[in-house]
Amino acid sequence: xxxxxxxxxxSDTTRKLSWGMITQNGGVVALLVxxxxxxxxTPNFLHPQTLFVNISQVATIAIxxxxxxxxxxxxxxxxxxxxxxxxxxxxxPLIFTSAFAEANPExxxxxxxxVPIFVAxxxxxxxGAMVSFLNVQPIVATLIFFISGRGIALVLTNGNLQTxxxxxxxxxxxxxxxxxxxxxxxxxxxxxxxxxxxxxxxFGRQLLAVGGNERAAQLSGIPVxxxxxxxxxxxxxxxxxxxxIVVAINSASDAARIGNLMELDAIAAAVVGGTLLxxxxxxxxxAILGAIIIQLVKYTLLANGxxxxxxxxxxxxxxxxxxxxxxxxxx
Amino acid sequence: xxxLIEMNRIKKSxxxxxxxQSANLNVTPGEVHAIIGQNGAGKSTLIKILTGxxxxxxxxxxxxxxxAVISTPREAQDAGIATIYQELSLVPLRSVTENxxxxxxxxxxxxxxxxTAAHKRTQEILTRFxxxxxxxxxxxxxxxxxxxxxxxxRAVSMNAQLVxxxxxxxxxxxxxxxxxxxxxxxLKKEGVAVLYISHFLDELYQICDRVTIMRxxxxxxxxxxxxxxxxxxxxxxxGRDPEEIKAAGMTGLGGNSKAPGEVLLQAKSIETGRGLKxxxxxxxxxxxxxxxxxxxxxxxxxxxxxxxxxxxxxxSIARGGGKSAFKTPAEAIAEGVGFLTEDRKREGIIPxxxxxxxxxxxxxxxxxxxxxxxxxxxxxxxxxxxxxxxxKTAGMEQPIRELSGGNxxxxxxxxxxxxxxxxxxLDEPTRGVDVGAKLEIQSIIRExxxxxxxxxxxxxxxxxxxxxxxxxxxxxxxxxxxxxxxxGVTEESLIAAIAHHHERTA
Numbered sequence: 001x002x003x004x005x006x007x008x009x010x011s012d013t014t015r016k017l018s019w020g021m022i023t024q025n026g027g028v029v030a031l032l033v034x035x036x037x038x039x040x041x042t043p044n045f046l047h048p049q050t051l052f053v054n055i056s057q058v059a060t061i062a063i064x065x066x067x068x069x070x071x072x073x074x075x076x077x078x079x080x081x082x083x084x085x086x087x088x089x090x091x092x093p094l095i096f097t098s099a100f101a102e103a104n105p106e107x108x109x110x111x112x113x114x115v116p117i118f119v120a121x122x123x124x125x126x127x128g129a130m131v132s133f134l135n136v137q138p139i140v141a142t143l144i145f146f147i148s149g150r151g152i153a154l155v156l157t158n159g160n161l162q163t164x165x166x167x168x169x170x171x172x173x174x175x176x177x178x179x180x181x182x183x184x185x186x187x188x189x190x191x192x193x194x195x196x197x198x199x200x201x202x203f204g205r206q207l208l209a210v211g212g213n214e215r216a217a218q219l220s221g222i223p224v225x226x227x228x229x230x231x232x233x234x235x236x237x238x239x240x241x242x243x244x245i246v247v248a249i250n251s252a253s254d255a256a257r258i259g260n261l262m263e264l265d266a267i268a269a270a271v272v273g274g275t276l277l278x279x280x281x282x283x284x285x286x287a288i289l290g291a292i293i294i295q296l297v298k299y300t301l302l303a304n305g306x307x308x309x310x311x312x313x314x315x316x317x318x319x320x321x322x323x324x325x326x327x328x329x330x331x
Numbered sequence: 332x333x334x335l336i337e338m339n340r341i342k343k344s345x346x347x348x349x350x351x352q353s354a355n356l357n358v359t360p361g362e363v364h365a366i367i368g369q370n371g372a373g374k375s376t377l378i379k380i381l382t383g384x385x386x387x388x389x390x391x392x393x394x395x396x397x398x399a400v401i402s403t404p405r406e407a408q409d410a411g412i413a414t415i416y417q418e419l420s421l422v423p424l425r426s427v428t429e430n431x432x433x434x435x436x437x438x439x440x441x442x443x444x445x446x447t448a449a450h451k452r453t454q455e456i457l458t459r460f461x462x463x464x465x466x467x468x469x470x471x472x473x474x475x476x477x478x479x480x481x482x483x484x485r486a487v488s489m490n491a492q493l494v495x496x497x498x499x500x501x502x503x504x505x506x507x508x509x510x511x512x513x514x515x516x517x518l519k520k521e522g523v524a525v526l527y528i529s530h531f532l533d534e535l536y537q538i539c540d541r542v543t544i545m546r547x548x549x550x551x552x553x554x555x556x557x558x559x560x561x562x563x564x565x566x567x568x569x570g571r572d573p574e575e576i577k578a579a580g581m582t583g584l585g586g587n588s589k590a591p592g593e594v595l596l597q598a599k600s601i602e603t604g605r606g607l608k609x610x611x612x613x614x615x616x617x618x619x620x621x622x623x624x625x626x627x628x629x630x631x632x633x634x635x636x637x638x639x640x641x642x643x644x645x646x647s648i649a650r651g652g653g654k655s656a657f658k659t660p661a662e663a664i665a666e667g668v669g670f671l672t673e674d675r676k677r678e679g680i681i682p683x684x685x686x687x688x689x690x691x692x693x694x695x696x697x698x699x700x701x702x703x704x705x706x707x708x709x710x711x712x713x714x715x716x717x718x719x720x721x722x723k724t725a726g727m728e729q730p731i732r733e734l735s736g737g738n739x740x741x742x743x744x745x746x747x748x749x750x751x752x753x754x755x756x757l758d759e760p761t762r763g764v765d766v767g768a769k770l771e772i773q774s775i776i777r778e779x780x781x782x783x784x785x786x787x788x789x790x791x792x793x794x795x796x797x798x799x800x801x802x803x804x805x806x807x808x809x810x811x812x813x814x815x816x817x818x819g820v821t822e823e824s825l826i827a828a829i830a831h832h833h834e835r836t837a
Contacts, residue, residue, distance in 0.1 A: 200703040202695045209692055212681035219640075219678055220693040220746065221664035280683040 026325045027272060027289045030318075034296045042303045052181055054299055056173070056249060059183035060085075060242040062291035064262055065269035066194050067235030069287040072270050073198075073211045074231045075279030076131060076138035081266055083149025084123050084236050085243030085259030088116035090153035092244055093162040093253045096169055109168050113244060120240025121233055123149065128229030142232075146263070153255035163252040173248030183245050187288065190238065195284040204282075207231055211279025268315060269294050272322040294318065333396055335360045335492060335524050336381070336412075341390035343376055350376045351548045353390075358493065361522040363515060365535045365556070368545035368568055369626070369791055374528055377545070378495060382414050383407040413486030414495040421482055423471030428453040430470050431485045456488045457481070460514045476507030480514055487523060494518060495526040512538050530626045532561050532830075546570050562830050565625075569793055569826070592616025594651060595754050595785045596668070598637060601646035607632040608809035609646070612787070614754055619776075619786040621800030623793075623825055629809040630789045631673055634756045637787070638670040639663045651753075664693055669747030673758040673789070675736070679743045682732040686724050687713045689731045690742050694749045716745040720775055737768025744772065748779065755779075756787045761795065773799065793822045805829055 038045040064081050071078045092112045095101055101108020123145055130141035175182035198204035206227045209217040218224050239259070247253045271277065272293055273286030294315060301311045336358040343351040351373045358364045368374050379385040381392065383401040392399050394410055401407045407414075421430045428450050437448040453466045462480055470478055479499060486494050499511060515525055515538050527539055535542060535556055542559065544552045544567045552567050597613045607629045614620050622630045635641045637648060639657030648656035650666055657663035660670070672678040681689055690713050691698060698705050713727045720741045724734055731739055740760065747755055760776070761769040773795070780786055790796050796803055803815040805828045813828050 196703075200706070202699050202704055205688060205692075205695055205704060208684065209681050209688075212683045213677075215678045216681055217692070219638075219660050219670060219672060221659075221661040222692070222695075223661060276683075280681070 026322070027274065027286060027293065030272075030293055031289065031296070034293065034300060038296070038300055038303075042300060045303070048179075050299075054295055055184040056181045057299070058291050058295035059181070059187050060245050060259075061262070061265045061269055061295060062187045062288050063190055063238050063242045063245070064235075064259075064266040065273070065287040065291045066190060066284055067238035068263075068266040069270045069273070069275050069282050069284060070194070070198075070207065070231040071138070071235045072267070072275045072277060073207060073279055073282035074228050075211045075214065076228070076231070077267065077277075078127065078142045078232060078235050079139060079263045080123065080127060080142040080145035080149055081235065081239040081242075082259035082262035083145050083147070083153070084120050084239040085246065085262055086150045086153040086255050086257075087123070087156075088120045088240035088243035089247040089253050089258040090157045090162075090255040091116040091119060092169070092247055093164050094156060096166055097162070097164055105168075109166075112169060113172075116244060117237055117240040120236045120243070123240075124233035124236025125229060127236065128232035131232065132225035132228040150255060153258075157253065157255050159256070161252055161254045165251060170248045170251055173245050173250070186241075186245075191284055191288050194234075198282050198284060203227065203230060208280055208282060211281070213280075264315075265291075265294055268319045268322075271319060290322075334358065334393070335395060336526075337391075337393040337396075338377070338381065339391050339393075341377065341380060341392075342388045343380060343385060344388060349548055351380075351387075353549055354545065355550045355553075356381075356543055357553075358524050358526060360492065360524055361519055362540045363519055363525045363527055363538050365527045365529065365539040365542040366545060367529070367532070367535070367542060367564065372545040372568075373548040374545055375497070376548075378414075378497065378526070378528065381407065382412060382495065408489065411490060411492035412495065413483075413489065413491035413493070414497065415479060415482050415486065415499055421470055421478060421485075423478070424469060427457075427464065427466040427468060427470050427473075427481055430481060431456060431466075431488060433485075435489065452488075456484045460484055460517055461510075474507065476510060479511065483514055483518075487518065487521075491523060493524045493526060495528070497528045498530070499527075508534075532564060532625075535564075536561075544568055562826065565826055565830050592618070592783065592785075596637065596648065596650055598633075598648045599646055601633070601636050601648060602644045603632060603636050603641040604644060605632045605635065605641050606809050607636055607641075610636075610804075610806065610809070610811040611646075612804045612811060614785040614787055616753070616785050617780055617783045618801040619780055619788050619799050621796040621803035622787065622789045622806060623796055623803045623815075623829055624806035625829060626791070627808075628806040628829075630806055631758055632809070633806065634670060634758050634787065634789060637663075638668060638756060664750065664752075667750070667753040668756070669693070669750055669752040669754070670756045671743055671747055671758060671760055673762070675739055675743065680731050680739055682730065684731060685728045686717070686722070686731050686734070686742055687727040690716060690727075690745050690749065693746050697750075712749060713745075716749065720745055721771055735768075737764040737772070740764050740772060741768070741775075744775065748775075752784065754785045754787070756789075758789045759791065760788070761790070761792070793825055797822050797825055803828075 044050060064085070068078055068081065095115055096108050096112040098108070101112065127142050127145065130136045130144070131138050171182060173183065177185055198208070206217065206222045207230070209220070209222055210224050210227050214224060243258055246258050269290035270287045271290070273288070273290030274283045275281055275287065297314055297318060298311050301314060302308070334357040336356065338354065338356040341351050341354045342349070354373060354377050356366070356377060366374050366377070376385060380387045381401070383403045383406050386402060392401065399410060401410060431453045432449050437445045437452065439445045450466050457464065457466065460480060460483070462477065462484070464473060464477065470481060483494060518525055527535070529535065539556045542554050542556050542564070543550055544564065546568060547570070551570070592615050595614050595616055599611050600609050601611070602608055610629060610633050612620060612622070612633065622633060624630050632641070636643060639659050639662055643656060657666060657668070663670070681692070687709065691709050695704065698709050710727070716722070717724065717727060722741045722745070723738050731742060734742065744760070757776070761772055764772065776786065788796065788800055797820050801817050803817070803820060803825060804811050805813045805815065807829070815825060815828060
């Protein structure tokens with residue numbers, strides 16, 4: 001990310017400064033505009049409570065967007081993230097409300113986190129294997145879990161809303177460190193870890209090479225299939241974690257609603273953050289920025305009494321704008 | 332006879348690079364006219380200007396004596412020019428009739444398609460070419476040859492005066508080629524001209540009347556085909572007057588030939604599904620083995636097979652120690668074999684990535700230190716290669732796409748040299764590279780060969796092969812037919828070996 005900016009700036013000195021600045025830093029400019037608008041218009045925007053609400057809400061989008069960025073960087077896309085969130089979110093309460101977990105609370109809690117994420121990882125293996133071994137189009141391969149994942153979650157829970165009271169588990173969604181929501185820290189840790197993965201490890205470099213030119217990558221001896229599967233597995237794992245956070249925030253699991261339309265938010269965040277849909281780039285912090293912008297737009301409209309449905313339209317507008325800016329940048 | 336098509340002094344550049352400089356072409360009605368030339372000679376650019384895909388920078392196009400302005404493929408079609416591409420532009424899932432009539436369907440009084448008339452008309456058109464098939468069947472259920480013929484039939488039914496066939500026979504078998512030739516002769520009888528582009532010279536003698544030869548964006552000659560020899564055509568195509576070349580030392584590959592070392596890789600009678608029939612070649616330590624042959628003779632296919640990209644149908648490849656062939660490029664690389672591909676853009680560079688990242692791509696697994704890439708070693712290595720290969724770049728963090736072709740090629744060469752391989756396969760290593768960079772690349776290669784690297788060199792430039800290679804294995808239609816030993820090879824003898832028709836024992 002940092003080095004991307006570096007080279008981009010270096011090669012762009014000839015471009016007109018004003019427009020160049022906006023296209024290169026479109027995300028930051030957009031964020032500043034939204035913040036300024038809210039400070040002026042939205043009541044109580046500068047209240048700390050507003051910040052906390054937004055952090056806890058943006059966390060899930062940001063975590064999934066990071067995973068989505070990796071998948072898009074390989075030239076793919078993952079539609080199953082929302083359904084995998086629902087699946088993980090449905091399994092967790094089943095475990096810690098079971099008789100076994102009541103008897104062994106610590107072990108039960110650990111399993112309630114480990115097992116759902118493990119299941120999510122398996123879903124990722126399936127997605128990746130479909131894409132790389134069976135050469136299924138990513139959009140179709142991930143459509144399988146997009147449809148069936150939520151179905152499985154509903155079957156597991158008989159379609160019931162599972163409510164629970166488990167303070168230890170709920171810490172994932174409601175815990176605070178130094179007054180800030182726990183999941184805010186989690187986002188930072190994940191973003192830094194994945195950024196490091198992409199910038200400094202062999203896997204990260206190979207992933208970008210696969211997305212940038214798959215044939216060249218294969219001819220350079222890169223295990224293209226394994227790298228692709230890796231991207232889908234990480235994305236699915238992060239989605240599973242996000243599912244747990246949603247459940248923890250609400251102290252309830254509703255398989256029909258967890259992660260609903262999350263795939264669109266995550267893709268939008270990645271695109272707004274500067275990820276190229278044709279692959280080859282993975283601006284991790286850009287994705288976080290994209291997630292924050294999308295969350296803030298949602299919040300701005302909601303806080304000013306605009307209906308949720310209208311917020312969806314606004315989101316579409318942002319995506320169009322982001323893609324437009326991307327196109328302009330390419331020329 | 333007045334010319335049907337006349338193209339005079341056509342010029343065309345892409346991003347400042349001249350693709351055509353003063354190219355001419357004239358085709359008379361009812362003749363079969365061939366265009367031949369090496370890759371990059373400007374054949375397809377010329378055709379694309381005629382068919383309205385590209386716009387010419389300068390020059391004039393006349394059709395039937397009138398200056399014509401063709402700026403879209405549609406306008407070319409309306410002017411009576413039809414093109415049959417290598418990849419067919421038909422709809423395989425629809426019926427033959429629908430494909431032939433597309434856009435020109437006969438209507439009933441109610442404005443609906445009159446299927447009875449459509450089928451009847453299609454049948455008539457096809458019968459004219461001696462094709463008797465069920466026009467109601469899906470086009471895709473027929474062979475490529477039939478599909479191609481249907482495309483031609485469609486073109487003729489739209490009153491084409493000129494049919495352009497671009498490598499039309501490349502996917503056909505012998506029998507299908509005969510049918511196609513029958514159709515070409517039929518077209519000729521009806522006064523339709525055919526512009527025929529092919530890499531197979533034998534075909535020209537069978538059906539063409541005249542031939543235009545192109546080289547480096549210019550038309551170098553036009554002949555009546557019966558007055559030419561194959562050797563003459565080839566030497567004009569390559570621009571090699573054997574006398575003139577004897578002024579040696581024009582490439583940087585020439586060097587003192589030492590006694591060849593141990594055998595590093597040996598391929599015996601290999602065959603693959605990609606048109607490689609029976610090729611044997613050995614690569615020894617510290618020597619350059621050239622692969623000679625025309626386009627389509629199986630040079631690149633042989634390289635792909637050696638690198639583990641295509642699976643062998645028969646034959647064997649043995650690495651020095653007696654190990655068998657590689658199944659994947661990764662295996663080949665691990666065993667010390669590199670492959671610099673012909674298509675820099677599609678199979679070489681990762682455009683978004685920096686010079687540094689591109690250079691160390693194949694080496695990455697070896698740069699791993701405690702789970703991450705050893706940036707310090709990487710930087711040192713890249714710096715070293717930038718200096719020793721003289722790569723002109725603003726810095727190792729510059730995206731590779733911003734470098735010139737020659738410098739991109741040097742980065743890719745460094746990608747392989749960094750691995751310290753035993754064997755390097757070079758497919759057209761100096762294509763599309765300016766003269767200065769070309770010499771530099773050639774001398775880098777020679778330097779490494781002197782240190783013991785074994786090289787398999789594929790090049791369409793005979794000069795490069797003759798001067799660079801210690802031995803040249805000559806390929807023809809997927810067979811290795813002869814081997815020339817340096818010193819003693821001249822371009823003339825190489826051309827003769829390539830053009831000479833070898834009896835096959837297979």
